[in-house]
Amino acid sequence: MSSKPISNKKGEFKRQSSSFREIISADHPIYKPATGRxxxxxxxxxxxxxxxxxxxxxxxxxxxxxxxxxxxxxxxxxxxxxxxxxxxxxxxxxxxxxxxxxxxxxxxxxxxxxxxxxxxxxxxxxxxxxxxxxxxxxxxxxxxxxxxxxxxxxxxxxxxxxxxxxxxxxxxxxxxxxxxxxxxxxxxxxxQIGLVPQSLEVQITEFNSWVYDKINNGVYKAGFAECAEAYEKEVTSVFQYLDKLENLLDKKYTGLEAKYGKNNKDKILARYFVIGDTLTEADVRLYPTIVRFDLVYHQHFKCNLATIRDDYPRIHTWLKNIYWQHEAFQRTTDFTHIKLGYTRSQPRVNPIGITPLGPKPDIRPL
Ligand SMILES: N[C@@H](CCC(=O)N[C@@H](CS)C(=O)NCC(=O)O)C(=O)O
Structure with a gap:
């Protein structure tokens, strides 16, 4: 989101880096852990x-x-x-x-x-x-x-x-x-919940780095591109990396099917996460982009070579599983704010500010 995106001379979107980067820890001279602080x-x-x-x-x-x-x-x-x-x-x-x-x-x-x-x-x-x-x-x-x-x-x-x-x-x-x-x-x-288990840290970091650049921020680079050349380059890249993700999740899903049996859907879905067999930071960082994809990135950011719901069956199953089975994800997803926020706050992308009615439903049932 941004009311006035920043782009360089070539019309490519450049995200500004964050300015405040302190941590909270018992050893920190100022920011100590506390409740209500x-x-x-x-x-x-x-x-x-x-x-x-x-x-x-x-x-x-x-x-x-x-x-x-x-x-x-x-x-x-x-x-x-x-x-x-x-x-x-x-x-x-x-x-x-x-x-x-x-x-x-x-x-x-x-x-x-x-x-x-x-x-x-x-x-x-x-x-x-x-x-x-x-x-x-x-x-x-x-x-x-x-x-x-x-x-x-x-x-x-x-x-x-x-x-x-x-x-x-x-x-x-x-x-x-x-x-x-x-x-x-x-x-x-x-x-007991550790979203970055030590044994998976390297894998999670590697996954996060391409997901950030090519998917999370990739959709913004496509949507905020100020010239056709930059847009076409970025949108092509978004779909290349969604293909990569689909392949990765396909391997994961077929591996789980081989282990637990094709019909054992509950056991499979209980372990169907992008890295390892439990929910990790990699799922947390991927989800907000995927849940917005068909709703706003497809139409508003012109990432319309395919949809998650019709063209990426493994990513779609992963998304629905996370949304419907994990209330921390469902409860923090507000489809109305998402649709209105994007389509009415970016006049350069959508000057008339009409919010498309579809797609329906916001997310399909599991
Ligand atoms: N690097 C930041 C990026 C945050 C960011 O870009 N937030 C957008 C909303 S999606 C924003 O607040 N934009 C307001 C503006 O640019 O004026 C982070 O991940 O925390």
Whole structure:
């Protein structure tokens, strides 16, 4: 997501690097583990932010690290919070209060200006900022660094004690959440979850590096390309790497079928993850892109050589399995925010701001 993507002279999209890269640990001079001290700011259309929400849920950190959700609409001033209503949202999630949000709420006749000005739909379109009453995400950046001159991106991991950004890089934030830093505050069942087991670390790192460049960021490079040549190069590459992923998952699936028997679907699906036989960081980092693919990247980012649902059966099964069997993924996926966020916040890509109705359903049943 970005209201004004940055591209170089060749019309290629270049992602800015993150500015705040501290960690939280008992040895850190400032950022010590504590409960209630840190706060996460996210946008639900954003795939990078979703990684942090998934990890926070998987590691049992929802009661330890609170969260605010910006309005799904990004404009030239950046992300904004909703104005607080009578009810205090402090420490709760938009989905705890508003419940699940389905595409039934998608009002396709609303204009861009209407939705941007609509501050009343607290807990549906987002949440307020409960600590300082900030209206905009940029205020967190300026509070940390008054002369900050980068982009105001989500996710942001914030320290309520020093009033500074600890980290605004999702790949770091999920490692912080996965580290033992918060172990003393969560139950044994969460302590045991290690998303980067030592035995698989090399494989996970290798997988993450091409998935990041060719798939997670690849769709942005295609969608934000400012000339046909750059677009064609990137979109071709996206599908080459989806093919690679499909092959990898095909080997995985047929291996599991050979081991457990073709009809033993439950046993197979319980072990059907991209690396190893358990859920790892590799699944967490891949999922936000794949779940958005048919919905927004296919049409909005012109990644339309194929769809996941009709052309990549192994990736599709992996996606449906993760979504339907793992509630941390399902609960943090808001299809309405995703569709509206992309299609109405990027006027260079979609100047009229009409949100396509399809595809239906958002995700097929398992
Ligand atoms: N490297 C960052 C990238 C985050 C990022 O690009 N976030 C986008 C939303 S998907 C954003 O907040 N963009 C706002 C802007 O560029 O103005 C991460 O992974 O945390």
């Amino acid at each position: 840190y706060w996460l700011y996210v946008a639900l259309p954003c795939p990078w932010a979703q990684r942090t929400l998934i990890t926070r849920a998987l590691k049992g950190l929802e009661p330890i690290i609170g969260c605010s959700v910006v309005h799904w609409h990004l404009d030239d001033k950046g992300w904004r919070f909703l104005e607080a209503g009578g009810e205090k949202t402090n420490g709760r999630h938009w989905f705890d209060i508003a419940g699940g949000i389905s595409s039934a709420n998608l009002n396709t006749s609303t204009s861009v200006a209407d939705v941007a000005n609509n501050a009343h739909r607290l807990l549906i379109d987002g949440t307020d900022e409960p600590h300082y009453g900030y209206k905009s995400l940029s205020e967190l950046y300026f509070k940390t660094k008054p002369d900050y001159n980068g982009r105001f991106t989500v996710p942001v991991l914030w320290d309520l004690q020093t009033c500074t950004i600890v980290n605004n890089e999702s790949s770091d934030i999920i490692r912080i959440m996965n580290s033992p830093a918060f172990d003393e505050f969560v139950g044994e069942e969460y302590r």
